[in-house]
Amino acid sequence: xxxxxxISPEDFRRYHQSVFRSATKQFxxxxxxxxxxxxxxxxxxxxxLAPILAPYNPTAINLKEKLKPPTSxxxxxxxxxxxxxxxxxxxxxxxxxxxxLTVVGIAVMVGVPIGLTSGYFSGRIDNLLMRLMDSFLTFxxxxxxxxxxxxxxxxxxxxxxxxxxxxxxxxARLVRGSTLSVRExxxxxxxxxxxxxxxxxxxxxxxxxxxxxIVVQMTVTFAGAIIAEASLSFxxxxxxxxxxxxxxxxxxxxxxxxxxxxxxxxPTAVIMISVLSINFIGDGLRDALDPxxxxxxxxxx
Amino acid sequence: xxxxLAYLVRRLIQVPFVLIVVSIIIFALVHVTPGDxxxxxxxxxxxxxxxxxxxxxxxxxxxxxxxYIIWLTKAVQGDLGQSIRSHQPVTQMxxxxxxxxxxxxxVSMFFALLLALPTGILSATRRNTWLDYLCTGISxxxxxxxxxxxxxxxxxxxxxxxxxxxxxxxxxxxGPKTLWGALAxxxxxxxxLGVQQTAILTRLLRSSMLDVLSQDYIRTAHAKGVSNWSVxxxxxxxxxxxxxxxxxxxxxxxxxxITITIExxxxxxxxxxxxxxxxxxxxxPVIQGFTLIMAIFFILANxxxxxxxxxxxxxxxx
Numbered sequence: 001x002x003x004x005x006x007i008s009p010e011d012f013r014r015y016h017q018s019v020f021r022s023a024t025k026q027f028x029x030x031x032x033x034x035x036x037x038x039x040x041x042x043x044x045x046x047x048x049l050a051p052i053l054a055p056y057n058p059t060a061i062n063l064k065e066k067l068k069p070p071t072s073x074x075x076x077x078x079x080x081x082x083x084x085x086x087x088x089x090x091x092x093x094x095x096x097x098x099x100x101l102t103v104v105g106i107a108v109m110v111g112v113p114i115g116l117t118s119g120y121f122s123g124r125i126d127n128l129l130m131r132l133m134d135s136f137l138t139f140x141x142x143x144x145x146x147x148x149x150x151x152x153x154x155x156x157x158x159x160x161x162x163x164x165x166x167x168x169x170x171x172a173r174l175v176r177g178s179t180l181s182v183r184e185x186x187x188x189x190x191x192x193x194x195x196x197x198x199x200x201x202x203x204x205x206x207x208x209x210x211x212x213x214i215v216v217q218m219t220v221t222f223a224g225a226i227i228a229e230a231s232l233s234f235x236x237x238x239x240x241x242x243x244x245x246x247x248x249x250x251x252x253x254x255x256x257x258x259x260x261x262x263x264x265x266x267p268t269a270v271i272m273i274s275v276l277s278i279n280f281i282g283d284g285l286r287d288a289l290d291p292x293x294x295x296x297x298x299x300x301x
Numbered sequence: 302x303x304x305x306l307a308y309l310v311r312r313l314i315q316v317p318f319v320l321i322v323v324s325i326i327i328f329a330l331v332h333v334t335p336g337d338x339x340x341x342x343x344x345x346x347x348x349x350x351x352x353x354x355x356x357x358x359x360x361x362x363x364x365x366x367x368x369y370i371i372w373l374t375k376a377v378q379g380d381l382g383q384s385i386r387s388h389q390p391v392t393q394m395x396x397x398x399x400x401x402x403x404x405x406x407x408v409s410m411f412f413a414l415l416l417a418l419p420t421g422i423l424s425a426t427r428r429n430t431w432l433d434y435l436c437t438g439i440s441x442x443x444x445x446x447x448x449x450x451x452x453x454x455x456x457x458x459x460x461x462x463x464x465x466x467x468x469x470x471x472x473x474x475x476g477p478k479t480l481w482g483a484l485a486x487x488x489x490x491x492x493x494l495g496v497q498q499t500a501i502l503t504r505l506l507r508s509s510m511l512d513v514l515s516q517d518y519i520r521t522a523h524a525k526g527v528s529n530w531s532v533x534x535x536x537x538x539x540x541x542x543x544x545x546x547x548x549x550x551x552x553x554x555x556x557x558x559i560t561i562t563i564e565x566x567x568x569x570x571x572x573x574x575x576x577x578x579x580x581x582x583x584x585x586p587v588i589q590g591f592t593l594i595m596a597i598f599f600i601l602a603n604x605x606x607x608x609x610x611x612x613x614x615x616x617x618x619x
Contacts, residue, residue: 131318131322132322134319135319135322135323135326136326138319138323138596138599138600138603139323139558139592139595139596139599140554140555140557140558140559140595140599141559142558142559142561142562143558143559143561143576143592143595143596146561146576146577146580147327147330147576147580147588147592148330149580150576150579150580150581150583150588151330151331151333151588153583154580154581223445227447230447230449231447231449231561231562234447234449234562234565235561235562235565235577236581237580237581250449250450250453253453254453254566257453257456257457257461258457258461261457264450264453264454264457267450268446268450268454271446271447271450272442272445272446272450275444275445275446276441276442276445279441279444279445
């Protein structure tokens, strides 16, 4: 009982404050993560402000200017229809980021509750849910996504759904493991003893304490979703022409690879920069949100 | 040893159950399809009689659980139906195409190991030097580049500019005359396909080498005056390779399932390209059959990884 009394609300507030402060500090100290955040912010802003920033209309066809190498008027050159590649890359970010965000949303909204249920109640429910999740994990992810899109029909919404579904079991497994590890902690047991409802225990005691691995996994999923969306659009299963999309435009670059290799540069660079940035952010968060922080703080106090 | 055998037996017993659940998922996935597969097969101008006849032929008029049992029974007997488009039996398509994808994945894994072994070891032994940072940087890049983009870059540099490798030749009618002739067409696709695996294996080998190098028995070996080389090879590497073996097996099963983009770029007549065709044309029997085979292969690769790990690592207790 002693340990429970030690943690007063005031302590709790200060703990959260200092954890947040030290996490921010560590995150900023991690230069790669900070640079990653900077680049990601640039990509996001470019996508949001695409209509203002893009020098040309991304779908405006101008056959007189077709397949021109990079010049001062078209910084990344033009494609087979004379469309400005830079403008298409800027607009393409909208598709990629929107799809990837939705994917993370689907995976979290479905995967986290499954994991919490499984980990908190254990027993037969746990067994059933986890066997089901494991069965989904027995498919190579890209294969499963292609099949789901194939069944539902090639379309950008179905791409979001497919990549989202593929990522659900990963979150479910992760959250289940974390839930199991905190389920018997004193603060959970005391909340239970105080008569807190199951929903309250799970959401405000367990979920809050396992946020760190969830947040890190969200970054991993986000980066993976960018590549997955590009792959599916590249295969012609995602964004349909003439809408700009990094993957779709790379498919068109493939046809003119020998004559117009510059078509490859823009989308490739921006995909790599986004994925790298997100991965660095994830690494930074992993260090900053170390779950051991709580114990360290107690000791320091 | 006894408990390890018990674990393996338990692991083997699980396999049929996993296979059944996977087959149910595949069956369910295909049967939630909006739109009638028969309509897709016959096109729009069809008589209701023809639709009913075909429906009966494919037993689509039965309740779903019964359809599943019929499908599974036939699948176990090696009959996965026939392609709606080409009318070729799916089993025959798999027999023709699976070896192509398998070979591509195998060459890819070979390249991945060939690159990962020296870089991983160098990274660990020259830890925190410019060499380590270079290897780390390259593997981070490898994890961030989509394999199809790398494939196009490789084609542009090595096929179009340098003319070192052909970009076609897999599955062509004229058989290769030399070993190089047989391997060269696989080089670029295999290299691109395995880029993430190369990076994963390099990182894994580096960390497992570092882990082993910090162990007491390595210090003991050094203290005994064993030569540096001998410590590295017979003490450190031998133990550091254990996790690599299992991950290699898992990643190999994984590679077979992700050949789609690479087969698409290089027009390689493997499983992935046919699956893509099937997906675009909604050729449901092909989608079902191909997915089933690739999933089974992935499950078996994981099983193999588990078995090897259990047998090789003496520290594991169950």
